Amino acid sequence: MDDKQSEKPPVLGSWKNIYVLLIANLLLFIILFYAFTQYFS
Amino acid sequence: MSSIDWIVLFSTLVGIVAYGVWKTRGAKTMDSYLRGGDDNKWWAIGLSIMATQASAITFLSTPGQAYTDGMRFIQFYFGLPVAMIIISVFFLPIYYKLKVYTAYEYLESRFDVKTRMLAAFIFLIQRGLAAGITIYAPSIILSSLLGLRLFETNIIIGVLVIIYTVSGGTNAVTQTQKQQMAVMMGGMIVAGVLVVLSLPEGVGISEALHIAGKMDKLNVVNFEFDLSDRYNFWSGMTGAVFLFLSYFGTDQSQVQRYLSGKSLSESRLGLMMNGLLKVPMQFIILIIGVMVFVYYQFNQPPVFFNETVMENVEQTEYAEVIETVESYYTEVFEEKRTAVGDLVHALQGNDEKNIALAQKKLNNLNERSKAVSDEVKYIVKAALPDSEANDKDYIFMHFVMNTLPIGIVGLLFAVIFSAAMSSTSSELNALGSTTTIDFYKRKIKPEASDKHYLNSSKLFTLGWGVLAIIFASYLSLFENLIQAVNLIGSLFYPIILGIFIVAFFFPFVKSNAVFLAALLGQAVVIYVHYLNTIDAAGVLTMGYLWYNAFGCVLVVLLGFVIQGIGQRRRTD
Numbered sequence: 060m061d062d063k064q065s066e067k068p069p070v071l072g073s074w075k076n077i078y079v080l081l082i083a084n085l086l087l088f089i090i091l092f093y094a095f096t097q098y099f100s
Numbered sequence: 101m102s103s104i105d106w107i108v109l110f111s112t113l114v115g116i117v118a119y120g121v122w123k124t125r126g127a128k129t130m131d132s133y134l135r136g137g138d139d140n141k142w143w144a145i146g147l148s149i150m151a152t153q154a155s156a157i158t159f160l161s162t163p164g165q166a167y168t169d170g171m172r173f174i175q176f177y178f179g180l181p182v183a184m185i186i187i188s189v190f191f192l193p194i195y196y197k198l199k200v201y202t203a204y205e206y207l208e209s210r211f212d213v214k215t216r217m218l219a220a221f222i223f224l225i226q227r228g229l230a231a232g233i234t235i236y237a238p239s240i241i242l243s244s245l246l247g248l249r250l251f252e253t254n255i256i257i258g259v260l261v262i263i264y265t266v267s268g269g270t271n272a273v274t275q276t277q278k279q280q281m282a283v284m285m286g287g288m289i290v291a292g293v294l295v296v297l298s299l300p301e302g303v304g305i306s307e308a309l310h311i312a313g314k315m316d317k318l319n320v321v322n323f324e325f326d327l328s329d330r331y332n333f334w335s336g337m338t339g340a341v342f343l344f345l346s347y348f349g350t351d352q353s354q355v356q357r358y359l360s361g362k363s364l365s366e367s368r369l370g371l372m373m374n375g376l377l378k379v380p381m382q383f384i385i386l387i388i389g390v391m392v393f394v395y396y397q398f399n400q401p402p403v404f405f406n407e408t409v410m411e412n413v414e415q416t417e418y419a420e421v422i423e424t425v426e427s428y429y430t431e432v433f434e435e436k437r438t439a440v441g442d443l444v445h446a447l448q449g450n451d452e453k454n455i456a457l458a459q460k461k462l463n464n465l466n467e468r469s470k471a472v473s474d475e476v477k478y479i480v481k482a483a484l485p486d487s488e489a490n491d492k493d494y495i496f497m498h499f500v501m502n503t504l505p506i507g508i509v510g511l512l513f514a515v516i517f518s519a520a521m522s523s524t525s526s527e528l529n530a531l532g533s534t535t536t537i538d539f540y541k542r543k544i545k546p547e548a549s550d551k552h553y554l555n556s557s558k559l560f561t562l563g564w565g566v567l568a569i570i571f572a573s574y575l576s577l578f579e580n581l582i583q584a585v586n587l588i589g590s591l592f593y594p595i596i597l598g599i600f601i602v603a604f605f606f607p608f609v610k611s612n613a614v615f616l617a618a619l620l621g622q623a624v625v626i627y628v629h630y631l632n633t634i635d636a637a638g639v640l641t642m643g644y645l646w647y648n649a650f651g652c653v654l655v656v657l658l659g660f661v662i663q664g665i666g667q668r669r670r671t672d
Contacts, residue, residue: 066365092320099313
């Protein structure tokens, strides 16, 4: 195992940006699902 | 099932097992056997994490859950990306820094050996039970559908998994999970396309979604806060976060997957991949269940989906009652089919008034239809007290066997088997590793050669495999399979997570305090569940997903209180 703690991710520059992407993706899904629920109900 | 389906099924399974054994032949050291050689890329780790979580239960129960209860189950997965981030930030760097084989080794460096062993012991109990269910889930369905005995199907699944898991260890698990994920997702996408194509002419995906929506099956998000409600936004973002934190962060069957990464970055990216893809993956499986529901609005479903049980009921004194109920069920269905047709016409004409009328009529008929189904379940229970009266887990495969073309049926059976094998192999791999590292090497035989530990790991993995097969043969169904697994997890996980949370964030709390807190916390969670079961919990009444938050917070608080009392005594 490579134990370098400060490795940068291969994309988006920093891990913080990756985490923001993950949360934004989740929020987008929740908004889309909510709209989906409302539209078809 | 046709001979072509059998060929598709067995060639898929045997091919995967042979590939796993061949690809990982010659694992010569304990390190390569338990950690997989530390050279896995992020996408292999991500697939392995997802395949471990996606058991046969996922593919058997989830479409049935959507059929009966709609899509609200997906809210359970909202907490998963949050848990992935927390694990990536706090858990993973520590595991990497300490170069551990199991998550529980860390607890010894932070607390002491007894706390490590307590957590490892709880894991072995919890995961040992879950491994039995993971084999049992497809076995019970397959034995019923294929006319085999439960023990025979348990043996087929268990032995196939044991062959490559014992032979190649962690690497064999990861290698085979790539193929298994391809079979699972490929099979489900094919099933999704075919269910839409099976709908009557003039009913496309848009009409199907409108029908499902009008019948309350597209209830994806609910923001109403209700402690007793199992699946809503709030339980997903709180209780489920705790459950996923313990499952992905402290359960060795998952920790072992991402510790096989080439580097910390690869492991982190594997977790992120899971965080990005899990919610849409569950959405696809649920929407397939909803489409099956729509299909059965146009084609009469059986009054009870487990046909084997139904045939047995028809051999009892309840045969006449069942016949009467079935004929009433057919009447209701015919009325329902007409009402669905009216709804489709109203939708196509954009006629709001008739849409509302058809919807009202349809929901009324649906209630009547559900009442008939409930009555049948009651009759089944009365006629055959030892039989499972819940047919939810049979819905999807009933649709597959009676609707999909030859060849695809075999592929869908391969999906269920692959899912069972992928999660069971991770479980056996983790159970074998924890027994070797946390008990055998630590307490029983600390000084031995690498070859000795390698052989011991193989023996322990084999032993857990045999135990899981035996346990699977003596199980009986819970409310439904997916809930059984989540319930067992919710009873034990919060305690392990509580110990880890104290370890990571509260240096004030020392080993004896956390150990006592964990024992007390486990007793309280089991007691609360007992009170819930007998409807006597009063203010403590809660859906089991909440046990995860409750138990974890309880261990942390008790840890603080016990530590505080201990310090005050010493000061006095």
